[in-house]
Amino acid sequence: MTPADARYDEARRVWNGLTAASPAAVAYPTTAAGVARVVGTARETGLGIATRSGGHSATGTSTGDGVLVCGVGAMRGIAVDPDARTATVEPGVTVGELDAATTAHGLATPQGVAPEVGVTGLTLGGGTGYLSRAHGLACDRLARVDLVTAAGERVTASPAANPELFRAVRGAGGEFGVAVELAFDLVPVPDEVAMCDVWFPVDGAADIAALLHEYRALVREAPRETNVSPYVARVPDEPAFPDDRVGDLALCVLGVHGGAPDAGERALAPFREVGDAAPLFERADRRPYPEVQAYLGGGSPAGDRYYWRSVAVEAFTDDLVELTAERMAALPGDRDTVVVWPLGGAVADIDPADTAVPERDAEVVLNFEACWSDPDDDDAHLAWARESAARARDVGTVTGELPNFSGTERGDDAARGVYAANYDWLRETKRRWDPDGVFSPSGRL
Ligand SMILES: Cc1cc2nc3c(=O)[nH]c(=O)nc-3n(C[C@H](O)[C@H](O)[C@H](O)COP(=O)(O)OP(=O)(O)OC[C@H]3O[C@@H](n4cnc5c(N)ncnc54)[C@H](O)[C@@H]3O)c2cc1C
Known part of the structure; x- marks a missing residue:
């Protein structure tokens, strides 16, 4: 969807009106392969990518003037394995959808306090919620995330696979790729x-x-x-x-x-x-x-x-x-x-x-x-x-x-204010996985 399209105004709309912007285009891939094509287009054209899943960014990172928005909100699959106590989701799933799917089995994973918000943005930004003191931040129960990286490759990040990337995406996720699948560990919750x-x-x-x-x-x-x-x-x-x-x-x-x-x-x-x-x-x-x-x-x-x-x-x-x-x-x-x-x-x-x-x-x-x-x-x-x-x-x-x-500011000072003692190793990890800053419009590193 480009500015020439009649539906462009709808496509560029974001939840936070303060951060409204005019992207160069909004793309809607529905598969990991489609996401890789969007990343390839970004590399060829030099456009930076702003990733959008649930579209509820408070900091305005899922849009930007002149960027290519990669909108994966239509990828909404959820699979719960009650025996293994895991849930696997595609990036467009909302907090309400995940809660509904897991509590059907007496299980949950800590998420934020608004059902309409996207699980992916919330989790990759840390994620505080009512269960956090009991069971951790949303990102603490993330067992695995598959990302399409700046190189256009699908990569798994978990404690066993690319652990330094896994360490970084839990809190600074948008900086390193487009998440196409996330797996969570679940905990029991009472019926009421x-x-x-x-x-x-x-x-x-x-x-x-x-x-x-x-x-x-x-x-x-x-x-x-x-x-x-x-x-x-x-x-x-x-x-x-x-x-x-x-x-x-x-x-x-x-x-x-x-x-x-x-x-x-x-x-x-x-x-x-x-x-x-x-x-x-x-x-x-x-x-x-x-x-x-x-x-x-x-x-x-x-x-x-x-x-x-x-x-x-x-x-x-x-x-x-x-x-x-x-x-x-x-x-x-x-x-x-x-x-x-x-x-x-x-x-x-x-x-x-x-x-x-x-x-x-x-x-x-x-x-x-x-x-x-x-x-x-x-x-x-x-x-x-x-x-x-x-x-x-x-x-x-x-x-x-x-x-x-964390406000809407960008740049080094803002990043240091947010990530504090973690800033330096995050910058290093960013250099390795996104050396040309393809995903920088989505963040601060
Ligand atoms: C009403 C409301 C209530 C909220 N309550 C809470 C709360 O209780 N706890 C809490 O922690 N936060 C809360 N938030 C903040 C929320 O977690 C963030 O704004 C989050 O970024 C929203 O995620 P999203 O997927 O909806 O947003 P989007 O706008 O789609 O994405 C925001 C950013 O997340 C990253 N991201 C999104 N999708 C991907 C992806 N597929 N791959 C890689 N990076 C991605 C990118 O950096 C992206 O720019 C709330 C927000 C709102 C609007």
Whole structure:
């Protein structure tokens, strides 16, 4: 599909309107051989490739002005082997599709918290989710990935085959080729898991900080199956919320426990009781895991503008609690938020240098998520998110940024900020597998 085609505008559309661009062409291969032909065309023409699977790139890497987009979203096969506890997927499969296929057998693999997002981009960018503290990042359960490399060859990366490539693709995947098949190890999940969603009233930064202090003490003691993330939001105009608080700021506590539901309810209970004020809204129940995964679904409509930054910090210190509360109380719009995402547990079981994702030793990730619609408001939202991230970096001991939530900047400084201590060996691996930078539009190396 080129600009001459009537369907070009549809073909170039991406989820993040902030990153809309005009590629030279969009190609839709449906087989690995087709992908190899697209890579061959890129080499012949000198066009760089931006790879697109689920199309939900927050960082804008699946498009670009003048690039060749390799869109593999139509490759959607899934095969689950319940005895071997593995799932093999083609690159266009979404998180919701994978969850549905695996939970049919009482199994799952940690993925992100939005069913509409692509498994491939999410996993190759690290991938945090409700099961991460219990079972690792999405990329930690990747057993094998087959890629079409810059040389146009299909190559397997796994612990046994091309291990240095396997190490790099888990967190920096788009830099090394087009993934055409991924295999995941699966873990058992109960039929239903415990979750809670509680909205506390807050009046300014001091209130928020008090709640975050309590949260921090609780999360440090919580079992690893427990994933509780506080975030800030405006009270919506919905029947479940008090009329007289609509539009007010609230601190929301979203908790999921990936283990047995009785234990889950016990582990989540203290998080529902932080602070002195009665919640504005409270829900605590058990649900099938795919429903939990879809709980926040639809909250980020396609075409709006998004700029997400994440700062992973070794410790959620008093100073960082205060700073987080201050930034939560100073949102530039109604839909921006700050999410405190807990790490530790199984995420920390892996050495930081074993994958491209550097934040293994982080206690939490602070996600500054700007969301808005009007291009005239770009400056205010971008400035708030950038300043928030810069100040968190100044105050905290930073281990890196989550690749999936790392702004839209390119170049060396951005890459060092994201990959931190892993940057140098990633550059070396990039030189070996993509010496001419065929896949550089997709990334930063
Ligand atoms: C609503 C929403 C919720 C989210 N929630 C989470 C979350 O809970 N946890 C989390 O970790 N992230 C989350 N993200 C971020 C998400 O993981 C990234 O934006 C991810 O890149 C999306 O993957 P995709 O396949 O949909 O995107 P695409 O736009 O298709 O791809 C993005 C990039 O991934 C790489 N990539 C994609 N396909 C391939 C391939 N076949 N071969 C090689 N590289 C490839 C490329 O670099 C590509 O540019 C969320 C995003 C959204 C929009």
